[in-house]
Amino acid sequence: MATHTGRLTDARPAIRTVGLVRRFGDRDVLKKLDLTVAQGEFTALLGRSGSGKSTLLRAVARLDHTVEGSGELSVPDRVSLSFQDSRLLPWLRVLDNVVLGLRGPGARERGLTALAEVGLEGRDRSWPHELSGGEQQRAALARALVRDPELLLADEPFGALDALTRLKMHGLLRELYERHRPAVLLVTHDVDEAVELADRVLVLEDGLISVDLRIDLPSPRSRREPRFQEYRDTLLAALGVAQPRLSH
Numbered sequence: 001m002a003t004h005t006g007r008l009t010d011a012r013p014a015i016r017t018v019g020l021v022r023r024f025g026d027r028d029v030l031k032k033l034d035l036t037v038a039q040g041e042f043t044a045l046l047g048r049s050g051s052g053k054s055t056l057l058r059a060v061a062r063l064d065h066t067v068e069g070s071g072e073l074s075v076p077d078r079v080s081l082s083f084q085d086s087r088l089l090p091w092l093r094v095l096d097n098v099v100l101g102l103r104g105p106g107a108r109e110r111g112l113t114a115l116a117e118v119g120l121e122g123r124d125r126s127w128p129h130e131l132s133g134g135e136q137q138r139a140a141l142a143r144a145l146v147r148d149p150e151l152l153l154a155d156e157p158f159g160a161l162d163a164l165t166r167l168k169m170h171g172l173l174r175e176l177y178e179r180h181r182p183a184v185l186l187v188t189h190d191v192d193e194a195v196e197l198a199d200r201v202l203v204l205e206d207g208l209i210s211v212d213l214r215i216d217l218p219s220p221r222s223r224r225e226p227r228f229q230e231y232r233d234t235l236l237a238a239l240g241v242a243q244p245r246l247s248h
């Protein structure tokens with residue numbers, strides 16, 4: 001797996017949409033949406049249920065050929081995807097899942113390196129069902145990263161995990177991001193997850209980006225820090241969730 005080298009010299013954004021429309025029946029779920037995500041930028045996407053987050057992610061992933069729509073979209077060649085369900089193929093061992101479709105003599109070695117990076121050293125010959133939910137997500141991250149993506153698209157990747165495993169996965173994802181620097185678009189319902197991980201948080205509302213907030217905090221971030229809480233409150237308010245303020 002390559003670390004980030006000369007990639008940032010090219011100023012092309014990782015995602016660019018202009019006037020993106022996606023329509024189901026007579027409802028425009030995305031309404032001429034403009035979005036630019038820079039190379040190497042970690043962006044989280046929040047929004048109420050049904051606001052169109054997955055629709056946007058699937059459009060960017062070019063997984064929506066059957067959906068009616070219009071607008072311009074440009075994304076890089078190397079895009080990796082990660083979902084709530086790890087989508088490992090049950091009939092392939094973990095390493096074979098990670099390197100599936102990869103070519104070249106070094107593929108298996110790269111797969112083993114990626115597994116070690118996500119903390120799954122020695123599990124290459126395991127079957128997916130022998131891994132815990134968190135380990136399956138680690139394997140899915142290895143599968144995403146071994147392709148050296150310029151853009152990582154993640155739709156609620158930790159949504160099915162217990163709270164403790166989720167926190168550990170946050171640390172791992174941020175660490176891998178800092179080492180490899182793909183652009184990331186992370187769809188999540190979890191405001192804390194967004195503020196903890198991303199450098200920019202978007203809120204999707206009524207088919208458009210209603211909030212575009214830069215998170216100016218050093219990493220790793222503490223949820224107890226007052227500025228973390230300010231960002232959280234701003235985003236919760238944007239999502240229409242009233243947040244009682246505790247007095248000190």
Ligand SMILES: Nc1ncnc2c1ncn2[C@@H]1O[C@H](COP(=O)(O)OP(=O)(O)OP(=O)(O)O)[C@@H](O)[C@H]1O
Pocket residue numbers: 024029047048049050051052053054055056
């Ligand atoms: N294939 C489809 N056919 C018809 N309607 C769809 C389809 N996919 C999504 N929609 C509708 O588009 C809207 C946006 O769905 P989408 O899954 O993008 O929302 P979301 O913000 O990701 O929601 P959630 O947070 O609940 O996962 C919803 O009203 C949904 O019912």
